[in-house]
Amino acid sequence: MKVLLIGVGGVGEAIASIADKRDFLEMMVLADYNLNRAKEVQAKLGNPEKYPVEQVDARDGKQIQELVKKYGVNIVVNGCEPAFNESIFDAAFEAGCNYMDMAMTLSHPHPEAPYEKSHVKLGDYQFERAQKWEDKGLLALVGSGVEPGxxxxxxxxxxxxxxxxxxxxxxxxxxxxxxxxxxxxxxxxxxxxxxxxxxxxxxxxxxxxxxxxxxxxxxxxxxxxxxxxxxxxxxxxxxxxxxxxxxxxxxxxxxxxxxxxxxxxxxxxxxxxxxxxxxxxxxxxxxxxxxxxxxxxxxxxxxxxxxxxxxxxxxxxxxxxxxxxxxxxxxxxxxxxxxxxxxxxxxxxxxxxxAFPPVLMMELLAKGLWKATGVQGPEFFPPEPFMELMAAYDFxxxxxxxxxxxxxxxxx
Amino acid sequence: MKVLLIGVGGVGEAIASIADKRDFLEMMVLADYNLNRAKEVQAKLGNPEKYPVEQVDARDGKQIQELVKKYGVNIVVNGCEPAFNESIFDAAFEAGCNYMDMAMTLSHPHPEAPYEKSHVKLGDYQFERAQKWEDKGLLALVGSGVEPGxxxxxxxxxxxxxxxxxxxxxxxxxxxxxxxxxxxxxxxxxxxxxxxxxxxxxxxxxxxxxxxxxxxxxxxxxxxxxxxxxxxxxxxxxxxxxxxxxxxxxxxxxxxxxxxxxxxxxxxxxxxxxxxxxxxxxxxxxxxxxxxxxxxxxxxxxxxxxxxxxxxxxxxxxxxxxxxxxxxxxxxxxxxxxxxxxxxxxxxxxxxxxAFPPVLMMELLAKGLWKATGVQGPEFFPPEPFMELMAAYDFxxxxxxxxxxxxxxxxx
CATH class of the missing domain: 3.30.360.10 (Dihydrodipicolinate Reductase; domain 2)
Known part of the structure; x- marks a missing residue:
């Protein structure tokens, strides 16, 4: 599996180092707004060919699409603050690539009754686009960290x-x-x-x-x-x-x-x-x-x-x-x-x-144990293979x- | 007395409105980085000729000197955050004008023992220049609010x-x-x-x-x-x-x-x-x-x-x-x-x-009841006329x- 990781913060670094111990990963592109941060993580991993670095502005869908093409990745993994979710989610779709995040698109409070009524909910932006993803045969696995995940x-x-x-x-x-x-x-x-x-x-x-x-x-x-x-x-x-x-x-x-x-x-x-x-x-x-x-x-x-x-x-x-x-x-x-x-x-x-659940989920997707199209939460998939592998991940x-x-x- | 007030924040506004009730004030120039703020206060006072407004950058000594000259003021009153004290204090000196502030120049902690030893103390910058003020026959009345003051x-x-x-x-x-x-x-x-x-x-x-x-x-x-x-x-x-x-x-x-x-x-x-x-x-x-x-x-x-x-x-x-x-x-x-x-x-x-003490002190200076040269704290002056006037100021x-x-x- 070839992964494009957008955002190499604390969780991004942990994703890379956990995935590094597993055999399903062919390549993980470490892309961050701060190239030095990506290089810092690359140096810790000690395998620059498997972990190329790229500078990317997560708000710029075109840059993301170009990276998907350049490396021919199978999945875009969003490791950024959720404020960037829409642009990364949309860029993966435009690039015809699968997508995974650990936090869904943000909510907007009800203008009159913010503490009573829901308005724009977490993930609404993503679930509203589920049919398009389905039609294109792509998977967006949303909320794939520990909680949600x-x-x-x-x-x-x-x-x-x-x-x-x-x-x-x-x-x-x-x-x-x-x-x-x-x-x-x-x-x-x-x-x-x-x-x-x-x-x-x-x-x-x-x-x-x-x-x-x-x-x-x-x-x-x-x-x-x-x-x-x-x-x-x-x-x-x-x-x-x-x-x-x-x-x-x-x-x-x-x-x-x-x-x-x-x-x-x-x-x-x-x-x-x-x-x-x-x-x-x-x-x-x-x-x-x-x-x-x-x-x-x-x-x-x-x-x-x-x-x-x-x-x-x-x-x-x-x-x-x-x-x-x-x-x-x-x-x-x-x-x-x-x-x-x-x-x-x-x-x-x-x-x-x-960081361990998205890696585990990538492994299940890579091995064909989890399969889906559309926009899906982790509840969609059989839970047994995930839970069976947890101990092997030390969790x-x-x-x-x-x-x-x-x-x-x-x-x- | 003609006053150049640099900084028309909360305290600056109160200084102007308290001084407005007294008879010693001929003019107070309301100078602020934010000209609209100065205009807001000017409008509340309702006497634009007595309270002209000016835009000023408190870090720019030249601008302050020009305002001193333009209006022929007797005293520069510093109503800014103390981070600007040096530049306003020095500009008044260069312009040959008296000066007053409500907070003295800032301290710098001891590099090795910040919580044991004093290093650069509050007002050190000002008291180090006392002789120069003395020589020029100018007064810098420092610490002239309520506390200090x-x-x-x-x-x-x-x-x-x-x-x-x-x-x-x-x-x-x-x-x-x-x-x-x-x-x-x-x-x-x-x-x-x-x-x-x-x-x-x-x-x-x-x-x-x-x-x-x-x-x-x-x-x-x-x-x-x-x-x-x-x-x-x-x-x-x-x-x-x-x-x-x-x-x-x-x-x-x-x-x-x-x-x-x-x-x-x-x-x-x-x-x-x-x-x-x-x-x-x-x-x-x-x-x-x-x-x-x-x-x-x-x-x-x-x-x-x-x-x-x-x-x-x-x-x-x-x-x-x-x-x-x-x-x-x-x-x-x-x-x-x-x-x-x-x-x-x-x-x-x-x-x-x-805000009331600096106005009261301006009045004492204007009436010749307080007189001094050099850099002086309020302790230098006879306390009785200050305390006698407090009730008339409603404090x-x-x-x-x-x-x-x-x-x-x-x-x-």
């Missing part, structure tokens, strides 16, 4: 194998990561974290469809395996948009909650109050900048804080419903330990955990049978 | 009239201001607040001279008249540099503490950790900006939050020592009520309180006799 595979697995009837599918993510010297470190893309956390969170319910709430709503304590109880809040995330498109069995509700922590929430609220979360350009001493871009440029880079970080991060899918006539509650999850991720992949846990999954009638019956 | 006048008054021997002079500032809809509002210049609060606080002691500590050190509860107990911390401020130059009577220690509040301290620490307090330019999408300038541009403008604000702010000088052989502790203070300031001056309390002072042997003796 692995979490959606877990949802499909739980749906197919663990439940007869489903009430709620809730993605639950949290950690006990600590970074020496920092009280409010960004563990993942700064731009995307702000976007996710301050956008109106989206919830799906069978009777209401998609709707939104206030940021940081829905506080709950969720007890995570290997980490313990974590305070979580609603966050806008792709799984809430993807799961109801593919899964049913009576599904009543889909949510996403993230364990941000009190200090981090305060920091984000302050950024918002100070106007620093905004993406709208402001004039500062004669130049125009987006305040959020400034934060992303100045805050400690999550790609470089790995060595100072300790602890574990847990991503997973919590499902409630019934099996064999008994109430059942499960959590299908993956625990990434930061020091292990640093040792194996030289990448911090959150970044490595986001094994766990299945927690949580206290329920079903668990009691199993014990007996 | 009024607080220094209070220190001189306490020194002259209330104590035989002094132990400590500590400026203490706090408030119970609330702004509807905001949890961490900047009540005063955003740029300067960040500068003051994150710079190493400076302390003076007779035995050690000037030295620095960690930001937010020296936490204490200070009970403020009309406001109540407020949690205060050390903050870098000019009074600590000015008071020991002029006052003695055995003075052992000079400090400045400000009641920032827990939430505001957290916000400032976060800004620092995220790199947003820095003034060093960073490259963001092809343009270069200073992150702190971005914060100053995006955060809710303290000049415009006045109508949403309620509460009181207290500035003052706390002195301990002995009088007539008895221990004495006093607090000389000024309480500004926000709603009253909005009503009288259409300006929020912190801004109005900063009366209070004297609190705090629990001490002296107070007990007075009661008896």
């Amino acid at each position: 692995m979490a959606d595979v877990f949802a499909r697995y739980a749906h197919d194998h663990l439940f007869d009837e489903i009430d709620e599918i809730g993605i639950r993510d949290g950690n006990n990561l600590q970074v020496e010297g920092y009280t409010v470190p960004f563990g993942f893309s700064i731009w995307t974290t702000i976007e996710e956390c301050l956008n109106p969170p989206v919830i799906w319910e069978r009777d209401k469809g998609w709707y939104t709430t206030e940021p940081f709503s829905g506080e709950e304590i969720f007890d995570l395996p290997e980490v313990g109880p974590v305070e979580m809040v609603n966050v806008e995330h792709e799984e809430v948009l993807l799961v109801p498109r593919y899964l049913d069995k009576g599904l009543k509700r889909v949510t996403f909650k993230f364990g941000l922590g009190r200090d981090f929430i305060t920091m984000l609220k302050n950024l918002q109050e100070l106007g620093l979360a905004s993406t709208e350009k402001v004039k500062v001493n004669g130049v125009e900048v987006s305040p959020r871009d400034v934060v992303a440029a100045t805050a400690p880079n999550p790609a470089y804080i790995g060595p100072k970080m300790t602890g574990k991060t847990v991503a997973g899918t919590w499902v409630t419903g019934r099996k064999d006539g008994l109430d059942r509650e499960i959590y299908l999850y993956q625990v990434a330990d930061n020091q292990e991720c640093m040792k194996i992949y030289n990448s911090q846990a959150v970044v490595a955990q986001t 094994p999954y766990g299945l927690q049978e949580r206290d329920s009638a079903y668990k009691e019956a199993q014990k007996a | 009024m607080a220094d006048v209070f220190a001189r008054y306490a020194h002259d009239h209330l104590f035989d021997e002094i132990d400590e002079i500590g400026i203490r500032d706090g408030n119970n201001l609330q702004v509807e809809g905001y949890t961490v509002p900047f009540g005063f210049s955003i740029w300067t607040t960040i500068e003051e609060c994150l710079n190493p606080p400076v302390i003076w002691e007779r035995d050690k001279g000037w030295y620095t500590t960690e930001p937010f050190s020296g936490e204490e509860i200070f009970d403020l008249p009309e406001v109540g107990p407020v949690e205060m911390v050390n903050v870098e401020h000019e009074e600590v540099l000015l008071v020991p130059r002029y006052l003695d009577k055995g003075l052992k220690r000079v400090t400045f503490k400000f009641g920032l509040g827990r939430d505001f301290i957290t916000m400032l620490k976060n800004l620092q950790e995220l790199g947003l307090a820095s003034t060093e330019k960073v490259k963001v999408n092809g343009v270069e900006v200073s992150p702190r300038d971005v914060v100053a541009a995006t955060a809710p403008n303290p000049a415009y939050i006045g109508p949403k604000m309620t509460g009181k702010t207290v500035a003052g000088t706390w002195v301990t020592g002995r009088k007539d052989g008895l221990d004495r502790e006093i607090y000389l203070y000024q309480v500004a009520d926000n709603q009253e300031c909005m009503k009288i001056y259409n300006s929020q309390a912190v801004v109005a309180q900063t 009366p002072y209070g004297l609190q006799e705090r629990d001490s042997a002296y107070k007990e003796a007075q009661k008896a």
